[in-house]
Amino acid sequence: MNAAIFEGKGKIGVKEVADPVIQKPDDAIVRITHTCICGSDLWYYRGLTPFPEGGRIGHEPMGVVEAVGPEVTRAKVGDVVVMPFFVQDGTCPECLAGMSAACRNRMGWGGEGNDGGQGEKVRVPFANGTLFPVPDGASLDEHMMVALLPLTDVLCTGHHAAVCAEVGKGSTVAVVGDGAVGLCAVAASKRLGASRIFLVSTHEDRAAIGKQFGATDIIAARGDDAVRAIKEATDGLGVDGALECVGTPESWETAFGAVRAGGNIGAVGVPHGVAPIPVERFFWKNIGVKGGPAPAAHYIPELMPDILSGKLDVSAIFTKTVSLADIAEGYKAMDERKEIKVLVKP
Amino acid sequence: MNAAIFEGKGKIGVKEVADPVIQKPDDAIVRITHTCICGSDLWYYRGLTPFPEGGRIGHEPMGVVEAVGPEVTRAKVGDVVVMPFFVQDGTCPECLAGMSAACRNRMGWGGEGNDGGQGEKVRVPFANGTLFPVPDGASLDEHMMVALLPLTDVLCTGHHAAVCAEVGKGSTVAVVGDGAVGLCAVAASKRLGASRIFLVSTHEDRAAIGKQFGATDIIAARGDDAVRAIKEATDGLGVDGALECVGTPESWETAFGAVRAGGNIGAVGVPHGVAPIPVERFFWKNIGVKGGPAPAAHYIPELMPDILSGKLDVSAIFTKTVSLADIAEGYKAMDERKEIKVLVKP
Numbered sequence: 001m002n003a004a005i006f007e008g009k010g011k012i013g014v015k016e017v018a019d020p021v022i023q024k025p026d027d028a029i030v031r032i033t034h035t036c037i038c039g040s041d042l043w044y045y046r047g048l049t050p051f052p053e054g055g056r057i058g059h060e061p062m063g064v065v066e067a068v069g070p071e072v073t074r075a076k077v078g079d080v081v082v083m084p085f086f087v088q089d090g091t092c093p094e095c096l097a098g099m100s101a102a103c104r105n106r107m108g109w110g111g112e113g114n115d116g117g118q119g120e121k122v123r124v125p126f127a128n129g130t131l132f133p134v135p136d137g138a139s140l141d142e143h144m145m146v147a148l149l150p151l152t153d154v155l156c157t158g159h160h161a162a163v164c165a166e167v168g169k170g171s172t173v174a175v176v177g178d179g180a181v182g183l184c185a186v187a188a189s190k191r192l193g194a195s196r197i198f199l200v201s202t203h204e205d206r207a208a209i210g211k212q213f214g215a216t217d218i219i220a221a222r223g224d225d226a227v228r229a230i231k232e233a234t235d236g237l238g239v240d241g242a243l244e245c246v247g248t249p250e251s252w253e254t255a256f257g258a259v260r261a262g263g264n265i266g267a268v269g270v271p272h273g274v275a276p277i278p279v280e281r282f283f284w285k286n287i288g289v290k291g292g293p294a295p296a297a298h299y300i301p302e303l304m305p306d307i308l309s310g311k312l313d314v315s316a317i318f319t320k321t322v323s324l325a326d327i328a329e330g331y332k333a334m335d336e337r338k339e340i341k342v343l344v345k346p
Numbered sequence: 347m348n349a350a351i352f353e354g355k356g357k358i359g360v361k362e363v364a365d366p367v368i369q370k371p372d373d374a375i376v377r378i379t380h381t382c383i384c385g386s387d388l389w390y391y392r393g394l395t396p397f398p399e400g401g402r403i404g405h406e407p408m409g410v411v412e413a414v415g416p417e418v419t420r421a422k423v424g425d426v427v428v429m430p431f432f433v434q435d436g437t438c439p440e441c442l443a444g445m446s447a448a449c450r451n452r453m454g455w456g457g458e459g460n461d462g463g464q465g466e467k468v469r470v471p472f473a474n475g476t477l478f479p480v481p482d483g484a485s486l487d488e489h490m491m492v493a494l495l496p497l498t499d500v501l502c503t504g505h506h507a508a509v510c511a512e513v514g515k516g517s518t519v520a521v522v523g524d525g526a527v528g529l530c531a532v533a534a535s536k537r538l539g540a541s542r543i544f545l546v547s548t549h550e551d552r553a554a555i556g557k558q559f560g561a562t563d564i565i566a567a568r569g570d571d572a573v574r575a576i577k578e579a580t581d582g583l584g585v586d587g588a589l590e591c592v593g594t595p596e597s598w599e600t601a602f603g604a605v606r607a608g609g610n611i612g613a614v615g616v617p618h619g620v621a622p623i624p625v626e627r628f629f630w631k632n633i634g635v636k637g638g639p640a641p642a643a644h645y646i647p648e649l650m651p652d653i654l655s656g657k658l659d660v661s662a663i664f665t666k667t668v669s670l671a672d673i674a675e676g677y678k679a680m681d682e683r684k685e686i687k688v689l690v691k692p
Contacts, residue, residue, distance in 0.1 A: 093583040099608030099632055164634065237439040252625075262445030262641065271629055276622035279598075283617055286445055288510065288636030292629045295608065 002346070003119030004327045006057050009047035010335075012328040017056070020115055020123035025071040028127035030081060032063040034149045035117050036318070037330050037342045038085075039179055040270065045331055052111055058118025058344075059085040059109040060152035062145070065131070072127045079133040080140060082304075083124060084296030085153040087114065090129025100297035103129070117152075118327060120346045132300045138308050146343065147307050147315040150184060151300050154341070155314055157268050158184025158245065159303060160294035162192055165241030165266030169193035174230050174258040175215070177245030178206040180317040180341040181268060183213055185243045187314050190214030191306065198239065200226045200254060206340060209316050223250060227257030239263060244291065247271045259287055267291030318343040348692070349465030350673050352403050355393035356681075358674040363402070366461055366469035371417040374473035376427060378409040380495045381463050382664070383676050383688045384431075385525055386616065391677055398457055404464025404690075405431040405455040406498035408491070411477070418473045425479040426486060428650075429470060430642030431499040433460065436475025446643035449475070463498075464673060466692045478646045484654050492689065493653050493661040496530060497646050500687070501660055503614050504530025504591065505649060506640035508538055511587030511612030515539035520576050520604040521561070523591030524552040526663045526687040527614060529559055531589045533660050536560030537652065544585065546572045546600060552686060555662050569596060573603030585609060590637065593617045605633055613637030664689040 001020075007013045020029050035058055044051030051057075062082045065075050075081055088095055088103035095103050105126060110116030115123050124130050134140065134148065150156075158181050167173055171194040175185045178201035189197050190213065199215035200222070201207040207218045217233060219226045231238055238260035244251055247269025255265045268291050282289055306312040320339040322330040323346075330342035347366075353359045366375050381404055390397030397403075408428045411421050421427055434441055434449035441449050451472060456462030461469050470476050480486065480494065496502075504527050513519055517540040521531045524547035535543050536559065545561035546568070547553040553564045563579060565572045577584055584606035590597055593615025601611045614637050628635055652658040666685040668676040669692075676688035 093581050094607050097583065097586070097606060097608060099606070102607030102631060164632075235439050237443060240443070260443060260445070261440050261448030262443060264636070267625075267629065271625040274625045276624045278622045279613075279617040279620045282635065283613065283638045285448060286510075286636070286638035286641070288634060289628065290610070290632070290634030290636070292632035295632070 001120040002324055003116060004057050004324065006044060006051050006053060006055050008053050010045060012045070012331045014325055014327060020121050022067055022069045023123065024125065025069040026127055027069045028065055028072050028075065028124040028131055029067040029121060030061065030063045030124055031066050031121050032061050032119060032346045034062045034145055035344045035346065036060050036149060037334055037344065038153060039181070041331070042335055045335060055112055056110040056116030056119060058116040060149070061109070061117035061122050062149050062152055066121070068127065074128040075131040075133040081131045081133045082148055082151045082300065083130050083132065084156065084300065085109070086296070087125050088129045088297050089126045090297065095129060095297070098295055098298045100295040101293040118324070118344055120324065129297065132304065134304070143315065146318060147313045148304070149343070150314050150317065151296070151303060151307070153296065154180045154317065155184045155303060156296035156299045157181045157294040159188035159299055161185045161243040161245055161266040161268040161291065162188040162241070163266065164290040165243055165264040167192045167194050167241045170195045171241055172196045172234060172239040173241045173243060174198040174200065174239045175243045175245060176200050176251045176254045177269060178203055178210060179245065182245035183209055183317055184314050185245050186210050186215050187213040187312065189243070191312055198230050212316060213314065223254060224257070226254055230258045241266060245269050247274065249274050256281070256287070261285045261287070264288035264290065268294065317341045321345060347466040348670055349462060350403050350670065352390060352397050352399060352401050354399050356391060358391070358677045360671055360673060363465070366467050368413055368415045369469065370471065371415040372473055373415045374411055374418050374421065374470040374477055375413040375467060376407065376409045376470055377412045377467050378407050378463070378465060378692045380408045380491055381690045381692065382406050382495060383680055383690065384499060385527070387677070388681055391681060401458055402456040402462030402465060404462045406495070407455070407463035407468050408495050408498055412467070414473065420474040421477040421479040427477045427479045428494055428497045428646065429476050429478065430502065430646065431455070432642070433471050434475045434643050435472045436643065441475065441643070444641060444644045446641040447639040464670070464690055466670065475643065478650065480650070480654070489661065492664060493659045494650070495689070496660050496663065497642070497649060497653070499642065500526045500663065501530045501649060502642035502645045503527045503640040505534035505645055507531045507589040507591055507612040507614040507637065508534040508587070509612065510636040511589055511610040513538045513540050513587045516541045517587055518542045518580060518585040519587045519589060520544040520546065520585045521589045521591060522546050522597045522600045523615060524549055524556060525591065528591035529555055529663055530660050531591050532556050532561050533559040533658065535589070537658055544576050558662060559660065569600060570603070572600055576604045587612060591615050593620065595620050602627070602633070607631045607633070610634035610636065614640065663687045667691060
């Protein structure tokens with residue numbers, strides 16, 4: 001079988017690797033039908049975070065179960081499954097508390113350890129905690145398959161931003177970040193009942209998708225100007241929830257500026273260079289700060305039915321599709337910000 | 347009339363001052379029947395925060411309405427009323443959003459501006475936002491009056507810690523701080539449905555009141571030892587909500603140590619010397635951090651009925667009662683930590 005390989009900064013190759021086999025009784029083997037390239041894949045691609053050269057890459061696999069170990073009860077051969085961007089056991093106290101992202105057996109995909117999500121097949125450890133089968137009888141045309149794929153990461157991550165910011169019926173929301181996660185955060189906020197959703201975006205194409213997903217106001221500005229526009233539109237109050245979907249010092253500033261006293265920042269952008277936060281900064285305004293890696297395994301059972309029923313569809317985030325053989329082209333397009341998110345079909 | 351006056355570090359006097367009069371159409375005059383000394387009063391008493399010498403003091407007044415301006419609709423002459431530790435208008439966007447502690451017309455009691463809460467009477471600005479009358483027909487014996495008094499500050503503050511930490515049915519909670527606020531946080535957590543409440547306390551008398559209020563486990567240890575005991579008692583997980591009711595670097599460490607991945611720190615102790623928090627510290631464990639001055643005006647309508655029905659009674663926090671003439675003795679007892687909270691009867 002073939003799989004995508006990290007070959008050094010800016011270099012993605014595709015090589016033949018050994019087919020995966022069941023190694024433990026709770027392993028499964030999945031043939032990947034759809035996967036994608038994540039904004040976080042760009043960190044090693046750009047040489048910003050270390051990654052083993054020659055390592056398998058990708059962490060958003062979806063496909064069809066080909067084989068299961070004797071202890072796998074969660075899914076059966078032939079099931080269409082999505083997998084969160086982490087492997088988790090589903091049984092430890094953290095998983096049972098709903099925080100699968102802190103699972104005691106958490107493992108990443110790819111790297112030197114496990115199979116990567118960008119390849120023809122993966123071995124799935126802890127399959128009973130990691131496989132999320134689509135129910136039998138669901139109508140799975142190609143569009144629906146693509147609509148389910150964001151469950152592996154970005155849709156759950158956008159939803160997590162909204163949950164952490166306590167978005168609910170009637171909430172006012174500002175989404176900071178117009179990448180795939182930010183756009184999913186818009187859709188998640190709408191689904192949770194937000195009545196007004198500001199999307200901070202200076203890119204017309206991304207803003208258009210944001211509007212399609214439920215943004216009521218596009219703030220085509222940055223930094224202080226964006227904050228001023230949001231404040232003016234809310235009687236000087238600010239929003240109930242600011243969804244930080246970037247992770248830079250600038251995006252955190254915008255989130256702090258936009259949120260009202262007593263409101264919440266839901267932060268899912270992996271922090272890069274964000275300065276420690278003085279306690280007084282949030283304390284005196286009663287601003288809540290929460291976020292981190294999304295517990296996707298906790299959210300998929302809630303979100304999948306809405307996708308299957310057609311209520312929730314963020315497939316428009318995929319602006320380009322490549323074959324596995326052409327995956328390097330997908331990385332390049334995302335690195336150059338020509339595409340929002342690239343779908344890969346092995 | 348007489349009122350308590352700050353006369354410099356460690357010196358509290360009682361002096362004759364002019365009777366208050368209605369100055370604005372939405373003012374009220376309240377004859378104070380019960381008030382108390384707050385842990386935060388000790389800051390100026392100890393010379394740790396500046397306060398005008400000769401200024402009126404106290405911010406937890408309760409009493410009977412003596413006069414109202416023509417625009418006051420919230421209460422009438424003769425009503426028994428409690429007042430939050432801030433004056434608020436009740437009509438600005440922040441107040442309407444439930445965050446009265448950030449009211450655009452927020453004022454403190456006492457100091458150089460308003461009347462202090464420790465005196466025979468107060469003029470109440472923004473009476474329509476600041477007066478909370480006990481409903482007509484309530485049975486108000488002395489015990490009930492004392493049970494209502496903590497609504498002015500510490501009960502709402504303890505409740506705020508629990509709300510910020512998202513305490514609900516079945517939550518596990520650790521309360522850090524065994525002062526009046528921490529003990530009220532125990533009672534509030536129980537009221538909100540927490541199933542297990544750890545109280546960190548090395549004082550037997552305070553721990554006993556904590557147990558009376560609903561603490562299921564007393565952790566008679568500090569710092570790392572306290573964290574270890576809480577972790578051991580929760581299968582290594584930690585608690586859903588850590589209620590930070592002190593505001594020191596040590597108490598923040600304990601809260602961070604005790605909370606589980608995906609849990610929440612509800613912080614109401616005014617921060618003193620707490621270092622800025624690296625974003626990565628809460629991000630990778632998905633720990634939520636929220637808190638600040640309690641929006642008491644938002645909580646009183648919810649909490650008062652439970653006090654009147656006898657379901658909620660934290661009057662045991664008052665371990666000493668003094669007359670206004672003897673208020674200096676009350677400050678001294680609290681400064682020496684001989685008493686948890688001192689009730690003052692003008």
